[in-house]
Amino acid sequence: MMATGSASEAAPNRLRSSMLGARLSEAAWGYGFAFVPFAVFGLFFIYPFVYAVYISFFHWGILGKQPGASGTYNYSKVLHDPVFHIALKNIAEYALAVVPLEMGLGLSLALLVNGKIRGRSFFRSGFYFPSIASSVAITVIILYLFAPHGPFNTFFGFSTDWFGNASTVGWSIVGLNAWTTSGTVMIFYLAALQSIPEDVYEASALDGAGAWRTFRKITFPLLKPAHFFCLVVFGIGALKLFDQSYIVSNGTGGPNYATTTPILYIYRQAFANYDFGVAAAAGVVFLGIILVLTVAQWFTLGRQEAG
Amino acid sequence: MRKRAVVVVLGLLLVAVALAATAQAGHKSQKVTNVTFAGWSSGPDEDALDQQMANAFNASHSGIHVNWTVINGNYGDAMTARFAAHNPPDVFYVDSSVIGSWEKQGVIQPLNGFVAKSHYNTKAFYPKLLGAFKKGNTIYGFPKDWSPLATEVNNNLFGKAGIKSAPKTWAQLKSDAKTMVQKGVSKHPICLSPDWARMGAFMYQNGGSLTKNLTSKANAAAVNYYVGLLKSGLAYTPPSGSWCGQELGQGHAAIIFEGNWVLPYMKSTYPKVHYGVRPMIKGKQQGNLAFTVSWSMSKDSKNKQAAWTVLSWLVGKQGEKLWMSKGLALSPRKDVKSIGGRGPFLAAAPFARGWGFGNPNFANAYTVMGNDLNAVIAGSMSTQSMLSDVSKALKGQ
Numbered sequence: 001m002m003a004t005g006s007a008s009e010a011a012p013n014r015l016r017s018s019m020l021g022a023r024l025s026e027a028a029w030g031y032g033f034a035f036v037p038f039a040v041f042g043l044f045f046i047y048p049f050v051y052a053v054y055i056s057f058f059h060w061g062i063l064g065k066q067p068g069a070s071g072t073y074n075y076s077k078v079l080h081d082p083v084f085h086i087a088l089k090n091i092a093e094y095a096l097a098v099v100p101l102e103m104g105l106g107l108s109l110a111l112l113v114n115g116k117i118r119g120r121s122f123f124r125s126g127f128y129f130p131s132i133a134s135s136v137a138i139t140v141i142i143l144y145l146f147a148p149h150g151p152f153n154t155f156f157g158f159s160t161d162w163f164g165n166a167s168t169v170g171w172s173i174v175g176l177n178a179w180t181t182s183g184t185v186m187i188f189y190l191a192a193l194q195s196i197p198e199d200v201y202e203a204s205a206l207d208g209a210g211a212w213r214t215f216r217k218i219t220f221p222l223l224k225p226a227h228f229f230c231l232v233v234f235g236i237g238a239l240k241l242f243d244q245s246y247i248v249s250n251g252t253g254g255p256n257y258a259t260t261t262p263i264l265y266i267y268r269q270a271f272a273n274y275d276f277g278v279a280a281a282a283g284v285v286f287l288g289i290i291l292v293l294t295v296a297q298w299f300t301l302g303r304q305e306a307g
Numbered sequence: 308m309r310k311r312a313v314v315v316v317l318g319l320l321l322v323a324v325a326l327a328a329t330a331q332a333g334h335k336s337q338k339v340t341n342v343t344f345a346g347w348s349s350g351p352d353e354d355a356l357d358q359q360m361a362n363a364f365n366a367s368h369s370g371i372h373v374n375w376t377v378i379n380g381n382y383g384d385a386m387t388a389r390f391a392a393h394n395p396p397d398v399f400y401v402d403s404s405v406i407g408s409w410e411k412q413g414v415i416q417p418l419n420g421f422v423a424k425s426h427y428n429t430k431a432f433y434p435k436l437l438g439a440f441k442k443g444n445t446i447y448g449f450p451k452d453w454s455p456l457a458t459e460v461n462n463n464l465f466g467k468a469g470i471k472s473a474p475k476t477w478a479q480l481k482s483d484a485k486t487m488v489q490k491g492v493s494k495h496p497i498c499l500s501p502d503w504a505r506m507g508a509f510m511y512q513n514g515g516s517l518t519k520n521l522t523s524k525a526n527a528a529a530v531n532y533y534v535g536l537l538k539s540g541l542a543y544t545p546p547s548g549s550w551c552g553q554e555l556g557q558g559h560a561a562i563i564f565e566g567n568w569v570l571p572y573m574k575s576t577y578p579k580v581h582y583g584v585r586p587m588i589k590g591k592q593q594g595n596l597a598f599t600v601s602w603s604m605s606k607d608s609k610n611k612q613a614a615w616t617v618l619s620w621l622v623g624k625q626g627e628k629l630w631m632s633k634g635l636a637l638s639p640r641k642d643v644k645s646i647g648g649r650g651p652f653l654a655a656a657p658f659a660r661g662w663g664f665g666n667p668n669f670a671n672a673y674t675v676m677g678n679d680l681n682a683v684i685a686g687s688m689s690t691q692s693m694l695s696d697v698s699k700a701l702k703g704q
Contacts, residue, residue, distance in 0.1 A: 061412050061413075062387055062390045062391050062412045062413075062414060063390065063391065063393075063412065063413060063414065143547065143548055144548065147546060147547065147548045147549070148546035148547070148549075149546065149549075150548075161546045161547055163547045163548075164546055164547030164548075166681060166682075166685060248547075252674050252677050252678065253674065253678065254674075254677050254678045254681055255501070255677075255678065255681035255685075256678050256679075256681040256682040256685060256687065257678045260678075268671070268674065271381075271383060271384050271387055272383075272670040272671055272674065273408075273668075273670065273671045274387070274408055274412050
């Protein structure tokens with residue numbers, strides 16, 4: 001009896017222990033797989049970020065820590081630098097102009113290619129193409145097309161130096177980026193449009209709503225999660241403007257600081273002034289600004305969307 | 308008989324092995340030091356010339372082997388990354404505009420010790436050009452080539468306006484340009500870059516300076532003259548994507564102020580355009596800027612003595628003769644001739660100031676210069692504010 005009893009107890013124990021073993025093994029595999037991206041993220045994002053915060057408190061040159069000012073000196077230098085103020089003003093103006101334009105253009109394109117039109121796939125690919133092409137290559141081509149004696153001015157009879165004049169260069173970059181990014185925005189809106197149930201439109205059709213009323217009262221409000229997503233993602237993307245301002249100004253942020261952006265300012269502090277401490281401090285300040293803006297967006301638009 | 312043959316063959320084999328081992332040992336005893344020299348490349352011609360320099364050096368030196376490496380992309384950024392990784396080339400190009408910053412960052416090897424030890428003759432170099440790479444008496448590089456600015460004119464437009472010679476003074480520049488406008492030859496005859504690397508020459512011509520008392524009346528007057536030419540319409544700035552050399556080639560500009568680099572450009576891009584090169588115009592006095600590049604040595608070089616042998620050969624008489632053979636730039640040495648037709652440039656050697664002036668804050672100040680000058684031209688900033696801004700930037704404030 002004893003033997004039988006212990007055998008009957010041992011079976012569930014074995015089962016329990018083998019299940020535990022399987023669960024442990026499963027967990028080990030799971031953590032193992034998760035470790036790789038975490039390690040990559042830690043090595044290439046967290047470590048540089050922590051290191052940047054660290055060096056922002058020191059006078060830091062090409063070869064590392066240098067004697068001289070430390071503490072919050074770099075932060076004070078950044079916050080009192082008129083060029084950094086100009087960079088913030090430029091990027092605020094740019095983001096306020098480019099994000100609505102990108103979203104409006106992206107939504108329009110999405111509505112266009114969501115309809116039953118001939119050659120839909122061709123248009124979808126065509127509109128998306130500028131988003132996947134190299135921004136450097138596109139900028140260089142646009143600089144050629146819009147040069148004072150270039151094809152655009154020759155065709156339309158203009159003589160404006162679109163990318164060389166302080167009063168037009170900002171808007172020219174807005175136009176260029178709105179065009180190149182609208183394809184990506186279109187993809188997000190297209191996905192959101194296709195997730196709207198068909199019966200809502202059928203109901204509105206039964207109620208006799210026209211196309212514009214349907215769009216205003218049904219499509220646009222139901223796209224709210226997509227609006228919020230695009231606003232945050234492309235808003236942050238706009239704040240990180242660098243490529244175009246670097247290429248257009250040859251890295252100087254000119255003419256007359258018109259293309260100076262915070263990221264270009266950080267780049268110049270690091271690679272022209274070799275003041276990596278100030279560059280890091282500017283990076284931390286700018287990160288703080290982006291964080292505040294994102295949280296503000298969440299509390300205004302995101303909360304409503306979540307609710 | 309057979310045994311004897313085997314013994315002979317074995318003996319021969321042993322001798323062969325012994326000989327091979329001796330040869331190998333001899334080869335090992337002749338140690339070869341590898342030295343890397345690097346720079347940017349302005350085009351295939353310069354790249355090929357650098358490789359030719361490497362081949363010539365290797366052919367005449369048995370203990371050192373040099374390898375030429377071209378650094379593509381942004382040279383300053385690429386070198387910064389290499390300095391930070393303590394892995395820069397042994398010998399490399401340094402533009403005079405960044406020598407001050409790089410010296411301050413402690414990445415450039417002072418060369419005085421090597422100069423003294425090898426009794427290297429520094430007097431063969433034009434003093435102002437060598438001075439561009441010195442801080443006090445410490446030498447941080449030897450100029451490999453240079454170019455000042457000169458006056459280049461479109462002969463056809465000058466002929467149409469009935470003007471026989473290129474302007475020599477500020478007054479002549481203005482009157483020639485006015486004549487061209489009046490005769491309808493050109494709407495804006497002068498091309499002026501919105502760049503202190505051109506305007507600076509005018510400041511020296513007016514008795515001013517970029518290193519002392521930047522806010523002086525002489526500097527302000529030179530700026531007002533330069534900007535005044537633009538505001539009066541006698542001059543224009545090259546549109547984005549273009550430069551004054553291109554404007555001369557396309558016949559838009561009749562007068563420009565550029566360096567030796569305009570000559571190979573015109574030859575390859577606008578071979579049919581008739582243009583003339585004259586010495587840079589003068590104001591109250593002669594004044595010019597020298598755009599020069601050095602061969603310098605890395606402080607992190609592991610083979611400094613060998614690197615010095617390479618560097619001193621590159622800027623030596625033999626190296627410079629080869630470097631000048633394609634006419635890409637002018638010789639910094641008095642004892643090596645530049646190729647023909649460079650007289651108008653060489654005339655500036657005694658007085659042209661090395662662009663960058665050894666100032667460690669120059670790279671940042673140059674950005675301030677460019678942006679502020681655009682603002683002055685646009686009328687949104689005063690000359691005095693710009694000079695004050697730039698003065699502060701040069702002091703690192």
